[in-house]
Amino acid sequence: MKTKQGLVGTKYSIGVYDRITSDSWKYRNMVLPLLTLPERSVFVISTISSLGFGAYDRYRNKEHQANGDLNSFVEKSAHETAERQRDHYDYWYRILDEKGREKLYRNILLYDAYKFGTDHTEGKATEVANFDNPNPAMKHFFGPVGNKVGHNGHGAYATGDAVYYMGYRMLDKDGAITYTHEMTHDSDQDIYLGGYGRRSGLGPEFFAKGLLQAPDQPSDATITINSILKHKTSDSTEGQRLQVLDPTTRFNDAADLQNYVHNMFDVVYMLEYLEGQSIVKQLDAYQKMTALRKIENKYVKDPADGNDVYATNVVKNLTEDEAKKLTSFDSLIDNNILSAREYKAGTYERNGYFTIKLFAPIFSALSSEKGTPGDLMGRRIAYELLAAKGFKDGMVPYISNQYEEDAKQQGQTINLYGKERGLVTDELVLKKVFDGKYKTWAEFKTAMYQERVDQFGNLKQVTFKDPTKRWPSYGTKTINNVDELQKLMDEAVLQDATGTRWSNYNPEIDSAVHKLKRAIFKAYLAQTNDFRSSIFENKK
Incomplete structure (x- = not known):
């Protein structure tokens, strides 16, 4: 894939100039404003499937001021975002067939909202700027280009050929999850689903949240695939992680998935x-x-x-x-x-x-x-x-x-x-x-x-954090066979059945079964190196 991306003047090139001067690019009037920007006010992120634009001042606030670390913060965040978006489409490139891979080479426009902060802004900027705004990004790029963005109260939205970030910001970590959500809307029918289109009656949101979108957090207790975020075992969240550590090393092809x-x-x-x-x-x-x-x-x-x-x-x-x-x-x-x-x-x-x-x-x-x-x-x-x-x-x-x-x-x-x-x-x-x-x-x-x-007799021994021990105890339990695990499950089910269920019931805190299952799952996730092997002996 990297070889193809270096083919200047072809659909495979991810060079920004190649992309915005190609015959298929809708906004060719971007070229001159982008080449003549008088200062660092606009960032651009290019991947095989998308071309993203945003303003530095979208991230400007009390913490990241213009005369402080704003530029370095935005540029570092942009590099990290580019890598995440690249990793996400590396994942799809690896699991799709050749026909699907070819379709990944396209130009989906990404726009960060026209919301610009000042050195006095608390947190995220929320006020929407119009084309007359004197902000340098608007004055020298977004205004001349003239792409009117319909701002709304959503986190983001997709139109089929573009993605617009609203409440979420492109360069934030949750913006990466948003990318997997909105790009599903722009990709499922013709690419992810083999060109067959969505099954009649299934709406667009069916395919994103809870199916093809990456989980919001590594600790999410959901059946989903982390296709975009690289985590580390040294992360503070590692103790709660239930999702893939690093999709770039876990998924080399569809068989791995x-x-x-x-x-x-x-x-x-x-x-x-x-x-x-x-x-x-x-x-x-x-x-x-x-x-x-x-x-x-x-x-x-x-x-x-x-x-x-x-x-x-x-x-x-x-x-x-x-x-x-x-x-x-x-x-x-x-x-x-x-x-x-x-x-x-x-x-x-x-x-x-x-x-x-x-x-x-x-x-x-x-x-x-x-x-x-x-x-x-x-x-x-x-x-x-x-x-x-x-x-x-x-x-x-x-x-x-x-x-x-x-x-x-x-x-x-x-x-x-x-x-x-x-x-x-x-x-x-x-x-x-x-x-x-x-x-x-x-x-x-x-x-x-x-x-x-049928494989219960081959269950591998596992040691897990004992969920019955109160924090900060780090007591562990070891199970050697299914019968021992069944006994623990029997106890947990009875505890849940006979305990008081409050109106604000939360399984993470209040359910012995949930906590036992989480501990077992987490232990096997680690022991099998993200399920590269089975929990059963003699089974791949």
Whole structure:
């Protein structure tokens, strides 16, 4: 890739001058203002997929003053941001096929908001400047270029060919996470999804937050992939880190990505199975009603295209009769059960900002009997397919319209804005991805749990920080087999079931199960070097 980037005058070049003078660049009037800037007031960041512009004074405040370290602070931050953006698209370059890689060479415009601080500004500048503003960045560059930016109250927004930072700033660390979010909106249909487009009924936010966007923090207890931030074991946050340490060394190709997610799910499925067993064998019906909920689909006519085949997930509390049916682990799958710990009762609207929790099980394999899955189940199953079949052969067919023609040939169609289109159903995806191996999604889910249960005898010993010890104690525990871990889980589940649940309940503080699972996961993450190997012996 580096060789291509040095090809001056081609689409592969990441030289700023090459980019802004190319035939495909929309704002060719940038050349003269950029070349004649009288002072350091504008920074530019170029990667294979984006070209970013911002003002130094976006970062000016009491802490970073014009006559102080403003210039050095901005330039250091710009270099760090350039490296992060580069690393993010190195990640995508490595996991996409050749066709997808070629499409990464493009010019997505990035603009930092026109919000300029002074030496007296507290924190971030918030006042929006217009083209008449005397600020040197506006006077000598943004004004002459004339690209009007619609400022709003969002953190950032994407338009398909551009990304505009609003509340977030391009050069901040959270601006890097924002980059992965907004660039997903500008990349998913034609690039990440193999050119097949989003699966009908799945909104743009489905693909970003909780799916292809990087996690907000290394400590996020969510099923997500860190594709942009390099962490260090010497970081103050290392003790809480649950995400990949360094994506540039962990993911060399798509096989590495599947390896990571599959080995991560070895831990996830194992801990979910043990928790599920503890619940069904120990808790009475009323305790199960507190610990668990169920997930269902409802279908509402889409306000845009008029179809009613896109599922909306609804999480409901259990009745006593429903709780009494939960007598085996398989009954948790068959009755579409999930944890009440982090999934509140209510409607999870389509196109929402949801994440799938690492330590709160979704035992259910609820599929859409009509067409497209809901936002919770869709994200969870997408990652389970990535673990089982990989990105291109598992996740992409499920979240894209890859099988649209197959659906059409089978007579499964919908009308989209006056045009007949194939409707990709969950049933069709299951049949195609697994070549008819599983009759139902529940059968697939049961098999995934069983794959791990069959390996329980090979579980590697692990030593972890004992979550029952109060800070600042650093006591540890060692488990040598699954039976020992099951005993600890039994104790934690009973403790949660018999303890007081406050109105401001927080699993990180109040749940013995959550804390046990976090400690085990963290220990295996470290022991396997970010899941480069399995937690089971004799398994890669």
